[in-house]
Amino acid sequence: MIAPVGEDTHPDSRLARVQRLPYAPGTKDAVGSRRTHIRPRRGWQAIDVGELWRARDLLWIFTIRDIQVRYKQTFFGFGWALVVPVIQILVFSVFFGSVLGVSSRVNEAAGRILPYPLFALTGQIVWNFFKMTVDGASLSLLSNGHLIRKIYVPRLILPLAALGKPTMDTLVVFVLMLVLTGWYAADPTSGIVFSRGMVLAPLLLAGSAAPALAIGLIVAAVTVFYRDLQHVLPFFTSILFFVTPVIYSVALLPEQYAWLMYLNPVAGFVEAHRAAVMSLPINWLGLGISAAFSLLLLVFGLFYFTRAERQFADVA
Numbered sequence: 448m449i450a451p452v453g454e455d456t457h458p459d460s461r462l463a464r465v466q467r468l469p470y471a472p473g474t475k476d477a478v479g480s481r482r483t484h485i486r487p488r489r490g491w492q493a494i495d496v497g498e499l500w501r502a503r504d505l506l507w508i509f510t511i512r513d514i515q516v517r518y519k520q521t522f523f524g525f526g527w528a529l530v531v532p533v534i535q536i537l538v539f540s541v542f543f544g545s546v547l548g549v550s551s552r553v554n555e556a557a558g559r560i561l562p563y564p565l566f567a568l569t570g571q572i573v574w575n576f577f578k579m580t581v582d583g584a585s586l587s588l589l590s591n592g593h594l595i596r597k598i599y600v601p602r603l604i605l606p607l608a609a610l611g612k613p614t615m616d617t618l619v620v621f622v623l624m625l626v627l628t629g630w631y632a633a634d635p636t637s638g639i640v641f642s643r644g645m646v647l648a649p650l651l652l653a654g655s656a657a658p659a660l661a662i663g664l665i666v667a668a669v670t671v672f673y674r675d676l677q678h679v680l681p682f683f684t685s686i687l688f689f690v691t692p693v694i695y696s697v698a699l700l701p702e703q704y705a706w707l708m709y710l711n712p713v714a715g716f717v718e719a720h721r722a723a724v725m726s727l728p729i730n731w732l733g734l735g736i737s738a739a740f741s742l743l744l745l746v747f748g749l750f751y752f753t754r755a756e757r758q759f760a761d762v763a
Contacts, residue, residue, distance in 0.1 A: 494603070494749055494750075494753060495601070498601050499601055499603060499604070499607075502600065502601045502604055505600060505601075505604055506604050506607055506608055509604060509605065509608035509611075510608045510610070510611035511611070512608075513583075513608060513609065513611050513612050514611050514612055514615055517612050525615070525616075525619050528615070528616040528619040528620060529619060529620065529623060531575070532568065532571055532572065532575060532620050532623070533623075535567075535571055536564050536567050536568050536571065539563075539567040539571070539694050540563050540564050540567060543567075543694045543695075544563040544564075544567070549563070549694060549695055550563040550566075552695075552699055553566060553695065553696050553698075553699070556696055556698035556699055557696070557698070557727065559638050560636075560637070560638065561638070561725060562631050562637055562639065564627065565624075565627050565628060565631055565639065565724070565725065566721065566725065567693070567694055568620075568623075568624055568627060569624065569720055569721040569724045569725060570691075570692060570693035570694065570717045570720070570721055571693055572617060572620050572621065572624055572652065572720075573651070573652055573655050573693075573713065573716055573717045573720050574688065574691060574693045574713070574717060575613075575616070575617070575620070576613050576614075576616075576617040576652060576655060576656070576659070577655050577656075577658065577659045577713045577716075578659075578684055578688075579612065579613035579616065580609065580610055580613045580656060580659035580660060580663060581659050581662050581663045581666070581680070581684065582663075582680070582684075583606075583609030583610070583612060583613065583663070584606035584607075584609040584610075584659070584660060584662075584663025584664060584666075584667055585606075585662070585663045585666035585667045585670060585676075585677070585680055586667070586670070586677065587605040587606045587608070587609045587663075587667055588602070588605060588606075588667045588668075588670070588671050588759060589667075589670060589671070589674075589677070591605050595759050602752070602756040602759055603749075603752065603753070603756075605667075606660065606663050606664055606667050606752075607660075609663065610656060610660070613659075617652065621649070621652070624724065628641065628645075628724060629641070638726070639725060639726065640726055642726045644722070644723040644724075644726065644729070645723060645724060647719070647720075647723040647729075648720055648723045648724050651716050651719050651720040651723060651734075652716075652720055654716050654738065654741075655713055655716040655717075655720075657712075657738075657741040657742065657744075657745050658712035658713050658716075658737075658740075658741035658744060658745070659713070660745060660748070661712070661741060661744040661745035661747070661748040661749075662744070662748070663748075664745075664748035664749060664751070664752045665744075665747075665748045665751060665752070666680060667752070668751055668752045668755040668756070669755075671755070671758075671759055672755075672758075687711070687713075690708070690711055690714075691711055691713055691714050691717055692708065692714055692717055692718055693717060696718075697709075697714070697718055697730070697733065706732075706733070706736070708733070709730075709732075709733040709734075709736040709737045709740075710736065710737075710740060711737070712737050712740045712741040712744060713737065713741075714733070714737055715730075715733045715734040715735070715736060715737025715738060716734070716737060716738075718730060718733060718734070719733075719734045
């Protein structure tokens with residue numbers, strides 16, 4: 448509650464001290480008083496980094512809330528983060544790796560034998576992190592519509608908090624990937640070693656958050672006005688999966704068209720992450736193309752989100 452002008456409030460009330468309206472200018476009570484006006488902004492606006500910093504505690508609360516809701520009252524807890532990746536890797540290894548012969552073609556392109564389960568996992572961990580972030584960020588406004596309509600919170604906090612669940616799941620799977628890498632590294636014939644390039648793997652994995660957040664911001668802002676997009680998004684991500692080198696290598700594509708793959712903003716991060724883990728040469732040009740496109744997409748997503756947010760409370 449905002450204290451009316453001239454009305455004293457309890458000295459221990461933090462809300463009263465923060466939101467108390469100032470007295471008339473010239474009185475001793477006007478010293479140190481502050482009035483905050485919240486108005487919708489017009490046109491394209493810069494990101495209010497200061498506001499986000501002041502709301503960092505709220506960001507943390509929303510992030511922890513989403514993680515707790517996901518695993519609350521579950522028997523296996525964080526173990527569920529391993530179920531989907533393990534099943535996916537088994538399916539990929541059997542049907543794509545063996546039945547369809549993708550594994551032999553990957554080995555031929557690499558010039559040496561690569562363990563296909565690890566090959567698929569190094570791509571799948573990046574893809575799952577990307578997809579979960581896109582899904583969470585794109586629905587963050589609709590799932591928190593009751594908050595947006597009632598109180599003011601920095602709107603950008605909601606899609607940013609959606610990074611919490613994918614990050615936690617990915618950390619669990621990353622440990623699995625390290626264990627599997629160590630398993631193959633113990634066999635000298637596998638060609639897998641813990642090289643210095645391994646330190647790049649977490650950075651590349653984190654970098655894939657940029658295109659994921661960019662797409663999530665755009666979709667979240669548009670979905671508030673057009674709910675049809677939430678039904679189109681699963682179809683879009685399903686198509687994007689097959690044009691991302693998760694279960695195959697870019698080296699399998701014709702050389703004159705391979706660079707087009709890196710226009711997919713997540714493709715460069717998938718290939719580079721795999722190369723870092725499996726001691727393969729990193730395609731820096733491809734990574735640069737994907738990173739540059741991701742950065743442009745993220746800048747556009749941030750500015751579009753801030754432009755559209757002034758109407759969120761009316762339609763969310």
